[in-house]
Amino acid sequence: MTPAERIVAALPRDGGRPRLIPYLMAGFPRLDLTVELLLAAEAGGAALVELGLPHSDPLADGPTIQAAGQTALREGTTVARALAQLATARSRGLAVPVVCMSHLNPLLQFGLESFCSAAGQAGVDGLVVPDLPLEELAELARCASRTGLGICTMVAPTTPDSRIELAAARASGFLYCVSRTGVTGAGGSGEGQELLRRARARTEVPLALGFGVRERAQIDALTGLAEAVVVGTRFVEAAAAEDPVSAVRELGVSLSG
């Protein structure tokens, strides 16, 4: 199985409750905790983990994840160190697929080709790059396909149907459905259901809804509509708790069970 295929296999279309994708910021709250937090997310019932790489200027992120990224950068988190944490987690038994979420510039400076190769070796299965729209995707897609990495393209409530088809055709892994116009963080899943219906009518690719998903009831309400939900800001809040490892595991259990 290629990494992209592992993502698809982890998110079966069984009509059930959406599976849980926790988002963790690499290097937050401390670089050396990332290994433990990845394992805690899996222990808490994650079907897949989204690992964010910090950026100084994250256009797609709200205040909580921005602040976590700043902390991670102060911790000395780099692309290479984040991947090393993941590789360690894999060596300690982390089995669920991992998608890396990064803004484009850190990947460009690492080199797209080198990044895809290093990411594949570290145990990354797919990529989410929120400031890389379909029109600019070709080079990364070429590099990712060499190592079998998936690319989870994004659609938003403002995306017209014809573009949803294009995004789904370019997706390998899941299609990341952004629940509302805006950035990550508080605010409910707004127009998510309508977007999921439009996407489902056009693709067989697994659908994951993200941005503003915080509560168990929100996830319950998406049964049959999405194969997964990405919960970001709440997991970052949990990682900021006094005992981050327990908090992340317990939040996972409370949302996934």
Add this chain to the structure above:
Amino acid sequence: MTGPGPLIITAPPVAGRYGEFGGSFVPETVVPALQELEAAAVAAFADPAFRDEFYRLEATYAGRPTPLYLAGRLSAGAGYPIWLKREDLLHTGAHKLNNALGQMLLAQRMGKRRIVAETGAGQHGLATATAAALLGFECTVYMGREDMRRQAINVSKMGLLGARVEPVGSGSATLKDATSEAIRDWVTNVRDTHYVIGSAVGPHPYPWLVRTLQSVIGSEARAQIQEAVGALPQVVVASVGGGSNAIGIFAAFLDDAAVRLLGVEAGGRGPGDGAHGASLSRGRSGVLHGSRSLLLQDADGQVLPTHSISAGLDYPGVGPEHAQLQRSGRADYQVIDDAEAISAFHLLTRSEGIIPALESSHAVAAAVRLGASARGGPVLVCLSGRGDKDLETVLGARGGE
């Protein structure tokens, strides 16, 4: 000359590319809005009614054409004639109003009711708040906390004009962070909101749109200097932060191969990381705020802090067309540091009775040190803004000496 401009209207670059630079690196949520904006701008520029309304406001409200002035005493000192394109005389005191008026007429055509903008020195925020008051838009301006402190008068003016000024405390609390926050607001409210970006930066079509609206500076200046001296300038000099006044004046001279185009970046306190804003001279290719250009960044692709005594040049990126003009050799770019800019500020004030913005002072500094390379032809300087906003900074710098 009689009327303003005209606009130099070109087809938008394919895929927003200027060589390897440009493009559109933004969240999917705003991609359809950018496509809509490009189509609306192309249609508007082709529509005589739109152009006439823009020229009418530029002439009767903003004060175009702005004069071209031969700075006699400055020229005598330099040893060659220096002509100033007086954008400092435009309503609100800088070239920024050209862009704000044009974009807001476009927003009106697109049926938007709300405007967001970022501002550094406050000049773009002031121009945007002014045009919003004129045309009846709700307006929010994002401004770094540090810049709000440095430019308190512009903050008060924006408030009087009815704009809401949102302080930005994240990152370095300056223009870069205000821009990120304005983009986040736009991503959230994209359906009814237009983002009036203040410089020739950002995702396509903004660099092209802003350059087109600012090209009135260049087309006026080219006609005016030909009328005045019967020749083209030997050198055209303009300051470059994001680069909108520079690309606006350069636009009229790109095809005049004999005319040297000289952009002037902020040298700040020196060449160390975080001490300047010279992205063309010292940056590497990267992506910030939606386009690929030259960028001040560390080895990991994190954007570096910047410094300039001029808040408007205190920015780690630059418009992608400038990156390409430098790469192709059509334009060249120099660095003027804080101390040289302040000297030029005093020089122009004392010799001509014109108090220039600190941004424009960088261009003046470069123009007076051209030396032998400028002999035999006039030098044209874009005096992009007036210096009222900078008095506290300049007097503070002198007190500290």
